[in-house]
Amino acid sequence: MTARIIRLGTLLRDADAIADLHTRSRQHAYRGLYGDHYLDHQLPAISRAVWRERFQDYAPSTDLILAAMDDGQTVALAYASFRVNPDVGLLIDNLHVAPERKGQGLGSRLLTKIARWLRDEHAGAALHLEVYAPNVEALGFYARKGGVEVARYRETPPGGREVEVARFRWSRPEDLLA
DSSP states (O other): OOOEEEEEOSOTHHHHHHHHHHHHHHHHHSBTTBOHHIIIIIHHHHHHHHHHHHHHTOOTTTEEEEEEEETTEEEEEEEEESSSOTTTSEEEEEEEEOGGGTTSSHHHHHHHHHHHHHHHHSTTOOEEEEEETTOHHHHHHHHHTTOEEEEEEEEOOTTSOOEEEEEEEESSGGGGGO
């Protein structure tokens, strides 16, 4: 079955389903970057709190929350906002695909929806995304999608070790629509 992508943000009950996928994806992708105790014991509650707050503070003019739904299950998500880091503009703060659904085009479809939103509602404003540099699979994906690495900085994830973060930029996000 093909997942359909929908825009969320108005129903608080959707926040927990998004949080649960976000947690599962991070537990899979960030093992070794974040501390195991944080991933296994703290992250689920923290993720639910963060997503509930995002849904409560949702502003449709500045925030975009997307979910790929398949048979009633959330299988991918994206969160982009102009409020996360106003210095860079729109930042995709989260783009996650369920581990068992990777390679099925869901990440590409989410990027396309975000690009369309920017074109249609924000005059094609630039798009930014940050990713942990050790996540070589994600680095390659964003580069193949035309993202240009414009910055690197270091941060220490909860319970983890210091790691490099790469920021990608799409000056013309409408190029993702081709």
